[in-house]
Amino acid sequence: MFTDAVQRTFLRTPFLPLPDPNHSLYVAKVEVSQTQRGVVRSGNDRSDQLSVAAGLGGLSLTLPSGKDQLHGLxxxxxxxxxxxxxxxxxxxxxxxxxxxxxxxxxxEPSVVAAALSDALLTWFPRQLPGPLSVP
Known part of the structure; x- marks a missing residue:
């Protein structure tokens, strides 16, 4: 998935990835690492809340559903x-x-792959000042 994202991003540069890698002048090596660094609790967003409306006074209130979830960071x-x-x-x-x-x-892995490759290869072929941090 990350290799595909890098290749798609390279297609937007002046360099063209060749279908047969044995004919290219350059070779791109893609390395990915993922590490879990704790857990984060999701708050109640609008999709997890129950909405109640009353027609007489125009009263509308949102009640929490209590469906907080833990997600790996x-x-x-x-x-x-x-x-x-x-x-x-x-x-x-x-x-x-x-x-x-x-x-x-x-x-989502595809979203992460696209975000990282887009941010990183925006610099290509200029040298980066250092590692990038992508929000």
């Missing part, structure tokens, strides 16, 4: 290294990290 790190095929000389390297709650829309 996942630290995901994406590192992309671009090397010359002929001698493995590193020509570009970047790293981006994000922390997201699992089981949420923003914590």
């Amino acid at each position: 996942i630290v995901t790190r994406l590192e992309v290294t671009v090397t010359l095929r002929r001698d493995n000389h590193v020509v570009w390297k970047g790293q981006a990290t994000t922390v997201r709650a699992s089981g949420t829309q923003t914590g």
Whole structure:
């Protein structure tokens, strides 16, 4: 999933990924690590609340449903290294990290992969000042 996200992001750069990797001048190595760093409790958002309306006085109130959930806090790190095929000389390297709650829309692996690869490869081929932190 992360390799696909990186490849899709590279398609928006002036460099074209070739279908046969043996013909390319450069090789991109994609490394991903994920670590759980605790648990976060989700608050009651509008989708988890019961809404009650009364027609006489226009009274409308929202009652909590008590459906708080615990989600793992996942630290995901994406590192992309671009090397010359002929001698493995590193020509570009970047790293981006994000922390997201699992089981949420923003914590979906495809969303995380897209967010990290987009943020990281926005810099390509310029060198990064250091690792990126992606909200």
